Amino acid sequence: MRTALVIGTGLIGTSAALALAGRGVRVHLADHDPDRARTAAALGAGTDAEPAGQVDLAIVAVPPARVADTLAGAMRRGAARGYLDVASVKGGPRRALTALGCDLSRYIGTHPMAGRERSGPLAASADLFEGRPWVLTPTPGPDGGTDTEVLNLALELVALCRAVPVVMDADAHDRAVALVSHTPQLVSSMVAARLRDADETAVRLCGQGIRDVTRIAASDPGMWLDILSANPGPVADVLAEIAADLADTVRSLRALESASEDERGGGAAGIEDVLRRGNAGRDRVPGKHGAAPATYEVVAVYIGDQPGELARIFADAGRAGINIEDVRIEHATGQQAGLIQLMVEPRSAEGLTEALRERGWSIRR
Structure with a gap:
């Protein structure tokens, strides 16, 4: 890869551009807001000048709702040999590209599993993706499937960003991120929302536990509305399961207030069950360097x-x-x-x- 075009110079686009530029790739930057592209260029992410001809790879880093139209426009003008996006949902953009009649052989959907609470080019970092999973969702099928050259360009991008490639089906990816990324954002925001009108004496008692739970609640609401609007069904499915657990837990807690010893015992068993299932789930979270969880x-x-x-x-x-x-x-x-x-x-x-x-x-x- 000698040349690349990054369309969208927010956190992810600028971080990818910084990584590529730092490893010798000539990067061209474009954004609907020219000031953002100029800012990214000033940070060393590339140039905001238009490329003189076709680049090797076009990287579309715009909100999910704009991915298909942006990709289609780049494909129509022949901007690159290969195209990919880095949106956090994959099934919807691919279906939209199909509806627009785009050549999916020149495209691959991807999603780097990295981010920060802050957004925009000033939050970007060339090492944002180092050691992090980068999901690739090639289009299946011998006719119209992702071309090998495009897959190789995507793999080269992942390598230059020092990330770890993970190949998945697009819809399976969307169900997975609903569980491990999108739902945690909403739950964190819901807990943090309880603090908005809390008594000041309660807020002053905040410790590390509430800080851990609410850390990602500082994220940009507009950005997350775009993401959640593109993956509402899978997120709603996970939240429905959590809602069932919440209802059971509320009943168990109410039972602990009962005068009946049997009801208190049932309530305690219900609370213990959800805590132990939480232990079991937490134990499955990969540990250092993606290895099995370690006990320190x-x-x-x-x-x-x-x-x-x-x-x-x-x-x-x-x-x-x-x-x-x-x-x-x-x-x-x-x-x-x-x-x-x-x-x-x-x-x-x-x-x-x-x-x-x-x-x-x-x-x-």
Whole structure:
């Protein structure tokens, strides 16, 4: 791949352009808002000048509702040898392209499983996709199916962005992201919405749990309305199952208020069931580098909110010869301090604890 055209210079489009430009591909940038394309170009993502001729690959990074029309327009003017989109839904755009009479042999639907709460070119990063799954949904069939050259261009894009290719059926992809991406966004927003009118004393009690649950509720509503409007059925199916669990859980909690010992026992069993099913589901979430979930020991350390503290604790762990597998920080409300949780292999926990104590760190049991 020598040349590429990125149509849509938001977070995903600009991030892909930055990755390609950084690896020697000449990238042309286009956007319905010329200022966004100029911003992306100023960041080093390419040039906002039109290509002189046909490019190798056109990457359409626009909202799902605009994918088909944008692709069709690029195909009509022969903008590229191959075309792909990076929208978060795949079945709808393909069906719309078919209805428009487009040549699907020159197209492949893709979806990089990466993102941030912020949007726009200023939020972009060349390493956004590193190590993340990038779904490819080639059109099946010997007649009109995705051409091998186009598939290879898509695979090259994934490699240049240092992502991990995953091949799926388009509709299976849409059902999957409804569960692992779209529904979590709505649930996070629903929980966060409870805080809007909550008493200030309750809000001041917010800890790491509510921060974790509501993190993605900071996402752009307009962007998510576009996504959810393109995949409403599968998301509604998952929410209906969650609604059934919620109804059962409400009944179980009400039963715990009952004067009847039998009803309280049934309520407790219902709560325990949903918690244990949650444990089982959480255990299936892939761990570090996509491997099977690992069990780590947590070494919790008090840390001051001042420059250099994180670097110092990581350096002290490195001097002890211990690899930090993961890390989380809990911020103390109203205090210039927090709690850093260092996840390590169980056999390393005792050594790390002793090494950090020797260097003056306060360890929390």
